[in-house]
Amino acid sequence: MPDKHLSSQFDADLNSVCGKLLEMGGLVESQVSMAMRAFAQLDAELADQVMDREREVNDFEITIDSACTELIARRQPTARDLRLVMAVSKAITNLERAGDEADRIARRTKHILEDSASHSINTAEIRLSGQMAISLLRRSLDCFARLDTKVAAEVVNEDKQIDEEFRAFVRKLTSYMAEDPRTISVGLDMLSIAKAVERIGDHAKNIAEFVIYIVKGTDVRHLPHEQLTQEANS
Amino acid sequence: MPDKHLSSQFDADLNSVCGKLLEMGGLVESQVSMAMRAFAQLDAELADQVMDREREVNDFEITIDSACTELIARRQPTARDLRLVMAVSKAITNLERAGDEADRIARRTKHILEDSASHSINTAEIRLSGQMAISLLRRSLDCFARLDTKVAAEVVNEDKQIDEEFRAFVRKLTSYMAEDPRTISVGLDMLSIAKAVERIGDHAKNIAEFVIYIVKGTDVRHLPHEQLTQEANS
Numbered sequence: 249m250p251d252k253h254l255s256s257q258f259d260a261d262l263n264s265v266c267g268k269l270l271e272m273g274g275l276v277e278s279q280v281s282m283a284m285r286a287f288a289q290l291d292a293e294l295a296d297q298v299m300d301r302e303r304e305v306n307d308f309e310i311t312i313d314s315a316c317t318e319l320i321a322r323r324q325p326t327a328r329d330l331r332l333v334m335a336v337s338k339a340i341t342n343l344e345r346a347g348d349e350a351d352r353i354a355r356r357t358k359h360i361l362e363d364s365a366s367h368s369i370n371t372a373e374i375r376l377s378g379q380m381a382i383s384l385l386r387r388s389l390d391c392f393a394r395l396d397t398k399v400a401a402e403v404v405n406e407d408k409q410i411d412e413e414f415r416a417f418v419r420k421l422t423s424y425m426a427e428d429p430r431t432i433s434v435g436l437d438m439l440s441i442a443k444a445v446e447r448i449g450d451h452a453k454n455i456a457e458f459v460i461y462i463v464k465g466t467d468v469r470h471l472p473h474e475q476l477t478q479e480a481n482s
Numbered sequence: 483m484p485d486k487h488l489s490s491q492f493d494a495d496l497n498s499v500c501g502k503l504l505e506m507g508g509l510v511e512s513q514v515s516m517a518m519r520a521f522a523q524l525d526a527e528l529a530d531q532v533m534d535r536e537r538e539v540n541d542f543e544i545t546i547d548s549a550c551t552e553l554i555a556r557r558q559p560t561a562r563d564l565r566l567v568m569a570v571s572k573a574i575t576n577l578e579r580a581g582d583e584a585d586r587i588a589r590r591t592k593h594i595l596e597d598s599a600s601h602s603i604n605t606a607e608i609r610l611s612g613q614m615a616i617s618l619l620r621r622s623l624d625c626f627a628r629l630d631t632k633v634a635a636e637v638v639n640e641d642k643q644i645d646e647e648f649r650a651f652v653r654k655l656t657s658y659m660a661e662d663p664r665t666i667s668v669g670l671d672m673l674s675i676a677k678a679v680e681r682i683g684d685h686a687k688n689i690a691e692f693v694i695y696i697v698k699g700t701d702v703r704h705l706p707h708e709q710l711t712q713e714a715n716s
Contacts, residue, residue, distance in 0.1 A: 306704040313701060321564055326555045334551055334571065341572065422670060426663045433656055436673070467547060470540040 261319045262329060265312060266393070269336050269343075272308040273389040276347045277382060279305065280448055283353035284378040287441060288371055292361050298354035305347035312340045328462060335458035339392065342451040346385060349444040349451075356437045356444075363434050373420075374438060377413045377445045384410070384452035391456060397463050401480035403456035405473055410449035417442050495553045496563060499546060500627070503570050503577075506542040507623040510581045511616060513539065514682055517587035518612040521675060522605055526595050532588035539581035543574045562696060569692035573626065576685040580619060583678040583685075590671045590678075597668050607654075608672060611647045611679045618644070618686035626689060631697050635714035637690035639707055644683035651676050 279298055286294035316337040319325070325333055360369070384403055391399040418439065425435040460468045460480050468476045513532055520528035550571040553559070559567055594603070618637055625633040652673065659669040694702045694714050702710045 303704075310701045310703065317564060317568055320554060320568075321560045324558045330551060330555055334554075337568065338572065338575065341575070418670070422667055425659070426666050429660045429663045432660050432666070436652070436656060439670070439673075467544045469544065470537075 255323075258323050258325070258329075261315075261323060262325075262332065265315050265319060265333065265336050268308070268312045268315065269339060270389055270393055272305065272312060272340060272343050273385070273392075275301075275308065276305055276343045276350070277385050277389070279347050279350035280353075280378075280382055280385065283350040283357070284375065284382065284445075286354055287357045287360075287378075288375050290357065290361055292358055295354035295357045298350055302347060302351045305344055309340050309344040313337055328465070331462045331465065335462050339455045339458050342454045346448045346451040349448050352444045353441050356440050360434055360437045363437070369431075369434055369438065371438075373413070373417050374442050374445060377410055377417070377442065377449075380406070380410050380413070381445045381448040381452065384449050385455075388452040388455040388459075391459050395459060395463050397460050397480040400456040400459040401477045404453050404468075404476060407449045407453035408473075410446055414442055414446040489557075492557050492559075492563075495549075495557060496559075496566065499549050499553060499567065499570050502542070502546045502549065503573060504623055504627055506539065506546060506574060506577050507619070507626075509535075509542065510539055510577045510584070511619050511623070513581050513584035514587075514612075514616055514619065517584040517591070518609065518616065518679075520588055521591045521594075521612075522609050524591065524595055526592055529588035529591045532584055536581060536585045539578055543578040546574045547571055562699070565696045565699065569696050573689045573692050576688045580682045580685040583682050586678045587675050590674050594668055594671045597671070603665075603668055603672065605672075607647070607651050608676050608679060611644055611651070611676065611683075614640070614644050614647070615679045615682040615686065618683050619689075622686040622689040622693075625693050629693060629697050631694050631714040634690040634693035635711045638687050638702075638710060641683045641687035642707075644680055648676055648680040 279301060282294055283298045285291065286298060316333050319333055320330070384406060387399060388403050390396070391403065421435050421439055421442075425432045454469075457468050457476075460466065460476070464479055464482065466479050468479055471479065513535060516528055517532045519525065520532060550567050553567055554564070618640060621633060622637050624630070625637065655669050655673055655676075659666045688703075691702050691710075694700065694710070698713055698716065700713050702713055705713070
C-alpha cells in the first residue's frame with residue numbers, strides 16, 4: 249500500500265476538514281463571546297445578533313460532516329488519519345451544541361430584559377465563569393490545531409473548575425431566591441445561563457479529549473484525570 | 483471493486499456494531515426507567531443502582547466506537563454502509579448522554595430525599611414526561627434496528643411535545659416556588675430532573691434523525707419538520 253501521506257490531494261483534504269473545523273470553532277467562540285456580552289450589558293440587540301447567526305453554525309456542522317464522510321469514502325484513511333477525521337466529525341457536534349448554548353444565553357438575556365424585577369441583578373460570577381469557558385473553548389481549538397496533548401490535558405483538568413463554580417453559584421442562587429421570592433423568575437434565567445456556560449466548558453473538554461485520542465490512539469473520555477494526564481504526556 | 487455486500491465477514495461486522503448499539507440502547511433505556519422509578523417512589527436504593535451502572539454505559543461507548551473505527555479501517559465501507567457506521571459512532575454519544583441524564587435524575591432524587599421539606603411534592607407531571615421520553619427512546623432504537631424512516635420522522639415530531647411539557651412545567655414551578663419559598667430547593671431539584679427528561683427526548687430525536695440520514699443520505703438535523711417528513715417518506 250502506498251504511503252497515503254505522499255498523496256498531496258489526501259493531505260489537502262485532511263487540511264481542509266481541519267481548517268473548516270477551526271473556522272467553525274472561531275464562529276462559535278465569537279457567538280459565545282457575543283452572548284456573554286449581551287448578558288453582561290443586558291443588550292437585546294446583541295442577543296438578537298447571536299440568535300440570527302445560529303443558523304450559520306448549523307450549516308457548518310452539516311458541511312463539515314459531509315466532507316468527513318466523503319473523505320473517508322474516497323481516501324480510505326487509516327490509523328491516525330482516520331482517528332483525526334472521526335474526531336473532527338464528532339467535535340463539530342460539540343461545537344454545534346456550544347453554539348446552541350450561546351443561543352440559549354441570548355434568549356434568556358432577552359427574557360431577563362422583559363422581567364421588570366431584574367434591574368439589580370449581579371452578573372459578576374456568571375461573567376467570570378463565562379470568561380473561563382470562552383478561554384477553554386479557544387484553547388481546546390488551539391490544541392486541536394497543533395495536536396498538542398499536553399494543553400489538551402490541561403483543558404480537561406480546568407473544566408473541573410467551571411463545574412465547581414457552577415455548583416457554588418447554584419447554592420448561592422438558592423438562598424438568594426429564598427430571601428426574595430420576587431427574584432425567582434430572574435433567578436431561573438440566571439441559572440439557565442450559568443448552566444449553559446458550564447456546558448460550554450464540557451464541550452471544550454470533549455474537544456480536548458479528542459486531541460489525545462487522535463495523537464495517542466487512546467479513548468480517554470471516561471478516564472480519571474491522573475490516567476488521562478499520564479496518557480497525554482506519554 | 484467487488485460488491486462488499488457479498489463479503490459475509492463485512493456483513494457480520496456491520497451487524498455486530500448495530501447489535502452492540504441496540505444492546506447499549508437497552509441498557510440506557512433500563513437506566514432511565516429505573517431512574518424515573520427511583521424518583522417516582524423516592525427510592526434511594528434504586529437511585530444508587532442507577533449510579534452504580536453508569537460505568538457500564540460508558541464502557542459500551544468506548545467499545546462500540548473503537549469497533550466502528552476498526553470496521554472503517556479494515557472494510558472500507560462506502561455509501562449507505564459508511565453512513566450506517568458513522569451514525570452508530572454518533573448515536574452512541576447520544577446514548578451515553580442519555581445515560582448521564584439518568585444518573586442526574588438519580589442524584590437529584592437522592593438530594594430530594596435529604597431535603598426535609600420535600601414530602602408533599604407532586605411528581606405526576608415529570609413522571610408523565612418521563613414515560614414519553616422512555617417511549618421515544620425505545621422507538622428511536624426500534625426504528626434504528628429496522629431502518630424505518632417513517633417512524634423516525636414521528637419520533638422527531640413527538641419530541642416537540644416533551645419540549646412543550648417542559649416549558650409548561652417550568653412556568654408552573656416558578657409560581658409554585660414563589661408561593662412557598664421553602665420549596666425552592668426541592669423545586670430546583672425537580673427542575674433539573676424535568677430538564678434531564680427533556681434532554682433524553684432530544685437524544686432520542688437525534689438518534690431518529692440518524693436513521694433518515696442512513697437510509698436517505700440526507701442530513702436532516704436542522705431541517706423544518708415538514709421538509710424532514712417529506713425526506714423521510716420520499
